Amino acid sequence: xxxxxxxxxxxxxxxTIHGDPGEKIILSCTNCKKKGYFVIPIPNSVSNxxxxxxxxxxxxxxxVRAVDNISFNVRKKEIFGFLGPNGAGKTTTIKAMLGLIHxxxxxxxxxxxxxxxxxxxxKEKIGYLPEKVSFYENLTPVQTLNFFCELKGxxxxxxxxxxxxxxxxxxxxxxxxxxxxxxxxxxxxAQAMIGNPSIYILDEPTVGLDARWVRYIREKIKMLNExxxxxxxxxxxxxxxxxxxxxxxxxxxxxLIAEDTVANLNKYLRIKPRIEISIDGLDGKVPKIIEKIKxxxxxxxxxxxxxxxxxxxxxSRIISSLEDAGFKIVNIKTIEPxxxxxxxxxxxxxxx
Amino acid sequence: xxxxxxxxxxxxxxxxxxxxxxxxxVILLTFLFVLIIVIFSYAAGSGETFGDMQxxxxxxxxxxxxxxxxxxxxxxxxxxxxxxxxxxxxxVLSYPVRRIEVLLGKLLGLGSVIIVSIFIGFGLGGVVIAxxxxxxSWVGYIGFIFxxxxxxxIYLSLSICISSFCKRRITSIGGGILVFFWGMIYGTIxxxxxxxxxxxxEDLMTGDIPEWFFQSVVFSxxxxxxTAVQRAFGVETIEAMGFSIAIPEFLSTVNLIIFHIIWFxxxxxxxxxxxxKRDI
Numbered sequence: 162x163x164x165x166x167x168x169x170x171x172x173x174x175x176x177t178i179h180g181d182p183g184e185k186i187i188l189s190c191t192n193c194k195k196k197g198y199f200v201i202p203i204p205n206s207v208s209n210x211x212x213x214x215x216x217x218x219x220x221x222x223x224x225v226r227a228v229d230n231i232s233f234n235v236r237k238k239e240i241f242g243f244l245g246p247n248g249a250g251k252t253t254t255i256k257a258m259l260g261l262i263h264x265x266x267x268x269x270x271x272x273x274x275x276x277x278x279x280x281x282x283x284k285e286k287i288g289y290l291p292e293k294v295s296f297y298e299n300l301t302p303v304q305t306l307n308f309f310c311e312l313k314g315x316x317x318x319x320x321x322x323x324x325x326x327x328x329x330x331x332x333x334x335x336x337x338x339x340x341x342x343x344x345x346x347x348x349x350x351a352q353a354m355i356g357n358p359s360i361y362i363l364d365e366p367t368v369g370l371d372a373r374w375v376r377y378i379r380e381k382i383k384m385l386n387e388x389x390x391x392x393x394x395x396x397x398x399x400x401x402x403x404x405x406x407x408x409x410x411x412x413x414x415x416x417l418i419a420e421d422t423v424a425n426l427n428k429y430l431r432i433k434p435r436i437e438i439s440i441d442g443l444d445g446k447v448p449k450i451i452e453k454i455k456x457x458x459x460x461x462x463x464x465x466x467x468x469x470x471x472x473x474x475x476x477s478r479i480i481s482s483l484e485d486a487g488f489k490i491v492n493i494k495t496i497e498p499x500x501x502x503x504x505x506x507x508x509x510x511x512x513x
Numbered sequence: 514x515x516x517x518x519x520x521x522x523x524x525x526x527x528x529x530x531x532x533x534x535x536x537x538x539v540i541l542l543t544f545l546f547v548l549i550i551v552i553f554s555y556a557a558g559s560g561e562t563f564g565d566m567q568x569x570x571x572x573x574x575x576x577x578x579x580x581x582x583x584x585x586x587x588x589x590x591x592x593x594x595x596x597x598x599x600x601x602x603x604x605v606l607s608y609p610v611r612r613i614e615v616l617l618g619k620l621l622g623l624g625s626v627i628i629v630s631i632f633i634g635f636g637l638g639g640v641v642i643a644x645x646x647x648x649x650s651w652v653g654y655i656g657f658i659f660x661x662x663x664x665x666x667i668y669l670s671l672s673i674c675i676s677s678f679c680k681r682r683i684t685s686i687g688g689g690i691l692v693f694f695w696g697m698i699y700g701t702i703x704x705x706x707x708x709x710x711x712x713x714x715e716d717l718m719t720g721d722i723p724e725w726f727f728q729s730v731v732f733s734x735x736x737x738x739x740t741a742v743q744r745a746f747g748v749e750t751i752e753a754m755g756f757s758i759a760i761p762e763f764l765s766t767v768n769l770i771i772f773h774i775i776w777f778x779x780x781x782x783x784x785x786x787x788x789x790k791r792d793i
Contacts, residue, residue: 282609312525349604
């Protein structure tokens, strides 16, 4: 954590911000309230700890700016979530990281290697699972993995253990063309693990899998990370990202609208916790006594549950007011703001 | 830093071969090769015995000029566009491999399938003829096999070019059909031009054919192939409709080889250009 003094470009007010090198701090000026962000500079010694470095990336398809001047870093040994609504530009950014598309401008560095100039070196330590994975129909899983091992220059003797690892032993001699979508996805994961990559880029890795394998993949991501791998993955399941990721980036309409830890995002966005109070005989009606309390963001009642979004310090006032008014409180539950709350607020704000 | 890794190309070629040698259409067409050679040879022998190699080959040239391009187009039309659409190419290109290595690997792998198919088909047919009527004209027959392989590689190069250019598999199918039918309708187009420019059917019958008519053969790989096969058997005149027309000097063996090479290389270079520029 470092401190940095900055000056508001509008009113020249001096402010001090705190954060990690490379971290993007979202802030509003203490004087003129103008909103903006500041990226804590990375000293040379720290830049060695960056796995993926993306600077001012722009990709235009005909008239559409699919990726619009995006910059972010993924640090070594972190799990980084890449979020955004459909068509936001996530897959385009991921494809750019792998050199699958030609970008209009900007630079991408993987483990310090420039994707444009040192394409082969940059890709040597990447394991990739695309959102839409497909293999060769007439090959068996063994032949498929043998092919990818040879392509990466890795000893093929690891193939049986990879197949066992993803639970495809019973289908070892079947053609991949006969596989279900989930089985192809598992083969894709085995393929991504070839050569023990230091960076995993996973585009919607749990799509199409049943609950058992979703759980397996989440555990696998955690395990790979514990063994020192950097994992960047996109997902539309926000709870999944929230559970797994150290940091997230949120992209909308090709623009990066946030990059931080989930806790920091909620803090910056001033998203308040929600209190769920279970009251006997509430019958879906919000008590009038509650409506009079100041500092509440939202109040609603459903059955015997009263939901209130407010600052933490207002919580005791709500409880005492309800008790004073004779309501019988059965249970109180505080729900901390989730990534979903931050995501919705950011996307809605961006849309407006 | 290495600019080209032959090992990566070999790995892609091996995978393409293994994946496509089991293509049911290729298997079917290979059996068809054996069948038509035996049938044509028998027909060339007036239905009493097998005909010799030269008569058999000349009899089936029209059909092989259709079947070989068909196999090559089936193998190559979706090798880039189809794999880009399905997602298989995403994975391959995320590996430390260059696009030129993938492209040449595909060409060699799919080309090997054509070689195996032609060797099995024409080789077995050749053995049947040689064992019954003798191995006369065997040099011409071997020349025919190699020229057939060359024709296969030309159409493979064309179909990979189409596949690199087309964004979607369905448009590649359209492109493949266009290339296939070009070979079939080219002769008709030439005739139409001949008649439109004052020529007539009597010119064809008397052999009084303008020079451009022969020169335009270079725009059709199938016609070039047929002329080259006739040259391989040492034939100097084309027998058509009961008349003998001398193959002009312009279509010498050397020139025919040069035109074959051009037909192979130009689409391949274009294929690389399109593939390199392509967003996957």
